[in-house]
Amino acid sequence: MRQNFRRKGGKQMRERKSFDEGWAFSLCDQAEAKELWFDDSCWEKVTLPHDWAINGGFEKQAPSGEKGGFTRGGTGWYRKLFTADQTLLNQEVFLTFDGIFMNSSVWINGTLLGEYPYGYLGQTYCLTPHLKAGINLLAVRVDCQNQPQSRWYNGCGIYRHVWLTTCGPVFTALDGWHITSAFSEKYDACLQIEAPLENRSSREECVQARLSLLDPAGKEAAESSCMVSIPSDGYSCRFTLDVPSPALWSPESLSLYTAQMTMCCSGRSGAARISSPCGIAP
Known part of the structure; x- marks a missing residue:
């Protein structure tokens, strides 16, 4: 599923749109998932916010223990395809994650945008120099293998909203x-x-x-x-x-x-x- 982003008449307006829909998810660790050619057709289709831990069942021997809700951790990947037209390419484009728990790495079209080890703060990336006309791919790797990670339940994944902001120069x-x-x-x-x-x-x-x-x-x-x-x-x-x-x-x-x-x-x-x-x- 792809999402199309277009703007009216090239106006220099600042816009902030939800980027929550159209994601694919897999509880796996496949390094190729950051590449555009990777086939994610069998992955779960999700709308953010998403927490794979609460949906993954409970185990008495889970490494998260009692404080972590006896949930499994692991490593998960998220992918999103979207289409950018020429009007969007003429804007400054930013992607903001309100929260990813935790140890996240974010790619666009196979290029690493950045990594963030913390799970309680938002993070913003500039997409402008990496966008291309047509189909683009965002890929996010989330590493929650190191359990327990805190003294309470945190969940795992992109657990808050994601936003796409466009503006003039x-x-x-x-x-x-x-x-x-x-x-x-x-x-x-x-x-x-x-x-x-x-x-x-x-x-x-x-x-x-x-x-x-x-x-x-x-x-x-x-x-x-x-x-x-x-x-x-x-x-x-x-x-x-x-x-x-x-x-x-x-x-x-x-x-x-x-x-x-x-x-x-x-x-x-x-x-x-x-x-x-x-x-x-x-």
Whole structure:
């Protein structure tokens, strides 16, 4: 089963789509599974998130033991075929796994993207230089042989969602934002937000950036705009927002604001938008 990814009219919009469907799985360890020519027609068809341990039965003598739920570990492979058209190839393309437990290795079209030994954090890979027109293959090897792996049940496999993000040549990574706050004597807040921008085009890009802060009810509490030129080696955009009498975050009062950034590149259609929750606390 292949999934087709196309975009409308070449607009420079940032899009994040679910990549959970259309995977094939096998509890085996076949190194050839990373190759496009490998035949996975007899593999189990799965939709992520997927945990092979909970579906694999229980054994009293399983090496995971009582704390691991008497489940079997092992090594599993996941494969996904998808089709990329020329429009997608003109975008920046990123693949994000919210969680793989554990010791994962990820390939695209037989090329190793990276390895990650930990099972509780997400991981993002850039697909852009490895995509080709037509059919592409993602392959993921997950090694859970070393049991027991913790003091509780963790499961085995791609146990959280997977996302495909596409954007134009100028973009900001959500995990690169840096937000700090300071307070006046009257407890008015001043937020300093730094957002690194990357430019993967062959020219300097002129960008109109607007940062909007939405309060817990979704209403705009503050905003700031700037026009910046982004060189090919990137640039950090800095915003200062004054927030009178903000709703404060605390363990007893979980008041969250949303910092929302919109970018428009001169000479390019569309706009890119990304947002991040943030709490204001003294």
